[in-house]
Amino acid sequence: MAKEFHLGDILSISTNRLVSPTRMDGVYDILNYMTGDNLFTHQLPRAAEECRPYLLDQMPWLAEIQPDDDVEDWEVWLLCQTAERGEYHFVQPIPADDHDIIDPVEELQQMMPGKPVFLLSSQPWMF
Secondary structure, three states: OOEEEEHHHHHHHHOOOOOOOOOHHHHHHHHHHHHOOOOOHHHHHHHHHHHHHHHHHHOHHHHHOOOOOOOOOHHHHHHHHHHHHOOEEEEOOOOHHHOOOOOHHHHHHHHOOOOOOOOOOOOOOOO
16 A cells, blocks of 8 residues: 655655655655565665665656755755655555565674674663
8 A cells, every 4th residue: 555755755765865854764764664664774775775666666757856966955955856746745665575674683793794783682771
């Protein structure tokens, strides 16, 4: 089932530039939705790579939108994009087989072979 996302969330994945109006929260929201996972920070780049082709398939016009490196005011740039393309768009999740669900600790160990990974607690913090 499709879910509606702000164009800035979508563009953050398709352009690899953080332009979501809710910043990293928007990135987490769209990638968690598209992958059906609960991603950790170090897993976001892999998930974005998995999701980007599906966003471009769903909205081919995204390929035309690439910000220049010298954009000074991202809010104005995004406002122009939303005025031209619309503020919200429906996004479909990717097929389950196209996302590898990997334990976050194991993935971190794979990313940093030979480096120690310390867990502070196996239980969530309680306040």
